[in-house]
Amino acid sequence: MNADLLARAGRPVPRYTSYPTAPHFGAEVDAATYAGWLAAVPPDATASLYLHVPFCAELCFYCGCHTTVARGITPLVAYAARLEEEIALVTARLPGRLEVGHLHWGGGTPTMLGNPDFLRLMALLRTRFAVRPDAEIAIEIDPRVMDQAKVDTLASAGINRASLGVQDFDPKVQEAIGRRQSFAETAAVADALRKAGIGAINLDLIYGLPHQTTASVTRTLNDALALEPSRIAVFGYAHVPWMKKHQALISEATLPGPAARLEQAETISCLLNEAGYVSIGLDHFARPGDAMAERAEAGTLKRNFQGYTTDDAPVLLSFGPSAIGALPQGYVQNLPATPHWHQAVARGELPIARGRALTADDRLRRAVIERLMCDLSVDLDAVCAAHGTDAGVFAQELGALAPLIADGLAVREGSSVRVPETARAFTRTVCAVFDAYLAPHSGAAPDAPPAPRRHAAAV
Missing domain, CATH: 3.80.30.20 (tm_1862 like domain)
Structure with a gap:
């Protein structure tokens, strides 16, 4: 992994032992x-x-x-x-x-x-x-x-x-x-x-x-x-x-x-x-x-x-x-x-x-992040259906995943998002895209504002 990619992928992000x-x-x-x-x-x-x-x-x-x-x-x-x-x-x-x-x-x-x-x-x-x-x-x-x-x-x-x-x-x-x-x-x-x-x-x-x-x-x-x-x-x-x-x-x-x-x-x-x-x-x-x-x-x-x-x-x-x-x-x-x-x-x-x-949105995003953290994959349609929400709610996040997909840190397969085995160490970086409390799509866009100094590096 080159230094530029490591700097982007290894940004400070939460450990996600809870959400929020x-x-x-x-x-x-x-x-x-x-x-x-x-x-x-x-x-x-x-x-x-x-x-x-x-x-x-x-x-x-x-x-x-x-x-x-x-x-x-x-x-x-x-x-x-x-x-x-x-x-x-x-x-x-x-x-x-x-x-x-x-x-x-x-x-x-x-x-x-x-x-x-x-x-x-x-x-x-x-x-x-x-x-x-x-x-x-x-x-x-x-x-x-x-x-x-x-x-x-x-x-x-x-x-x-x-x-x-x-x-x-x-x-x-x-x-x-x-x-x-x-x-x-x-x-x-x-x-x-x-x-x-x-x-x-x-x-x-x-x-x-x-x-x-x-x-x-x-x-x-x-x-x-x-x-x-x-x-x-x-x-x-x-x-x-x-x-x-x-x-x-x-x-x-x-x-x-x-x-x-x-x-x-x-x-x-x-x-x-x-x-x-x-x-x-x-x-x-x-x-x-x-x-x-x-x-x-x-x-x-x-x-x-x-x-x-x-x-x-x-x-x-x-x-x-x-x-x-x-x-x-x-x-x-x-x-x-x-x-x-x-x-x-x-x-x-x-x-x-x-x-x-917890709000309804908190519960939805918590479920998405927990499955990514535990399984390294999540079916967004299935999670949204379980929460009575239209999958379109994550349209902006799916767009923000593009840089991570281009960098090989995430894969999109239909309604599912997956972290490949080669990027397991950067799972939290992918989760951060679905975190509504961070700077917009923290961990995704190279030009996104730096995360608050309360978090440690992703790796």
Whole structure:
């Protein structure tokens, strides 16, 4: 890919874990709105749960998550107690004890919570919700802060999927991102989890980090494959120091350029496919037979704030600072500052900062973008028919696709739009054409205005 095309195709675009995306949430959706939406949830609805723990033992320089360094156990104990209160506030407004098929602990580092607090929270969730026996109960893990007691706690709490943060095994890269983590300690945690009965192991890797090369990411990937994970997520590093000030600790001179990033992404993808993993959407890979691979094959894969998922529950209830929930009516986001979240919950208030009520056009475009993100193709006629809309509504967008089609980043076949396998890395660029909230047809026309600096490069 030549430099000019890479510059056009790799423009900053959203990650599309929702549509509309979080920058377009507003204060018009507040605690009262959320209370009304909760009360309107059908009693027989299935829900999924997300719990955010905004604490880490130390701050990694590359991190884009909402987290802070915990100074001692006191803030963690107080946080767990307040989380119980928020759960009570939300469930008191629901019409009944909803069935739950997916539960995800994220952060931060959720395993920073004390073992008794974690067990108590899991027991509370099972009391307030009807957690199905076959529910997926997942947690994000930093292998550097695990011990056998923590592994045993997770197993006894019913955790059955663990995502291990790896990012990169190269010592030079680790030094540059402030995260020293050996292969041996990562392998030991994976082994301990499996021995405790937690057999579904995911690994998270990142390309585009300082000092990474195609050779170094190949070595990291080979080490990762030795751990035999069920799934691997490979994210492009988003260098946004104007949003995450600590990323300024990373020298931009050490970051791979766009061409090097693309080569790293394509190399990783090829190696994973050669190892037998199935490509899932933009940046996930799974073993054949894994539920995610089966959903991808069937065209029923979903995408939410945790990335690609097999979860198709219509209600996502999220707890903790900055956590985003989704209901049929729209999205809600909690107060991002932990002290403000604490104060609101202590007052007995739903700690909502903002949200977005969905319009009919939002729902239509969300469906188009989700299918592109999950399947790399979408039948516009079928989606429009399902939403009671004439397919002509996308006439302008189809015109704006022309430059992407000419560049080989998209293919139009009748009423369908498809991202060819060779352009998989640029899927978000194609999705951006259907995003009504970006600059006109962002990612499509070479002379379109630059996207706001809240987004990272497409690759």
